[in-house]
Amino acid sequence: KAGVTQTPRYLIKTRGQQVTLSCSPISGHRSVSWYQQTPGQGLQFLFEYFSETQRNKGNFPGRFSGRQFSNSRSEMNVSTLELGDSALYLCASSLVGDPYEQYFGPGTRLTVT
Amino acid sequence: GQQVMQIPQYQHVQEGEDFTTYCNSSTTLSNIQWYKQRPGGHPVFLIQLVKSGEVKKQKRLTFQFGEAKKNSSLHITATQTTDVGTYFCAGPKGAGNNRKLIWGLGTSLAVNP
Numbered sequence: 001k002a003g004v005t006q007t008p009r010y011l012i013k014t015r016g017q018q019v020t021l022s023c024s025p026i027s028g029h030r031s032v033s034w035y036q037q038t039p040g041q042g043l044q045f046l047f048e049y050f051s052e053t054q055r056n057k058g059n060f061p062g063r064f065s066g067r068q069f070s071n072s073r074s075e076m077n078v079s080t081l082e083l084g085d086s087a088l089y090l091c092a093s094s095l096v097g098d099p100y101e102q103y104f105g106p107g108t109r110l111t112v113t
Numbered sequence: 114g115q116q117v118m119q120i121p122q123y124q125h126v127q128e129g130e131d132f133t134t135y136c137n138s139s140t141t142l143s144n145i146q147w148y149k150q151r152p153g154g155h156p157v158f159l160i161q162l163v164k165s166g167e168v169k170k171q172k173r174l175t176f177q178f179g180e181a182k183k184n185s186s187l188h189i190t191a192t193q194t195t196d197v198g199t200y201f202c203a204g205p206k207g208a209g210n211n212r213k214l215i216w217g218l219g220t221s222l223a224v225n226p
Contacts, residue, residue: 033213042218043156043201056213090155101146101158102214 002027004093004105012111018079021108025072025093031055032074033102034066037088046089049074078110086112117204119217127225132189134220136202143205145178145185146214151198159187159200192224 005024013019025032034046045058049068066076088109092102118137126132144163148156160169162178169176175188189196199219206215
C-alpha cells in the first residue's frame, strides 16, 4: 500500500497570507489527524477528522481549520499567517477512529516570512 | 489535564552504550505507543503496549509498561548510529469520539561513533 502523502512538501509564504495543505491517507484509513511540530515543542495536535467530521480539536486559534472529503483526503488551512506559524505540519492516518497506531506523512515544511 | 512527560530531553551516548528513555503520565493510560523520528524525517510507529507490566522486545529495543499503567520505558542495548533520532511516547486521552493521543516532548538521542 502507498503511504501517507502530503503536498506540498515545502512552502514559503508571507505574513498575512493564507495557505492550504493537503494530505492523502493510506487507502482504507478513515481517520486523519494533523499536527504542528516546532523545535522544542514536540507534536502539537491540531485536529482529527473521521468520516468527514471533525472529531477532536487541539488548542489552536480559529485561523487553523480543516476538512475531510468523502475519499478521506484531508486539507488544512491557515489564514492570516503569522511568523510563529512556521513549522513542520504533519498529517497522520489510522485504520479506525480510535487512536490506534498512526502513520505519518513526510510533512509540509511551512516558512512564513 | 492529562500530561505525558518524557525524560531525559536529550541524551548523548557513545556507540555501544545503552540508552533508556522514560515516559510518565499523570493518569492511568489504556495503552501507550512509541514512535521514532529520524532527523529530517517523520515519526514512525514502533510499538503499542496495552497490558499492565507488559514487556516487548524488538531486537535491541525493550519496551516496558508499568504495573500501574502510568509509566513506560524504552531501553536500547548497545546503541548504534542508526538509533539516532527522537523517540516519542504517546497515550490516549478521553473516551469515545473524544479520544486523542497525548504526546510526550520526546527524547533526542545522539550516538557518537
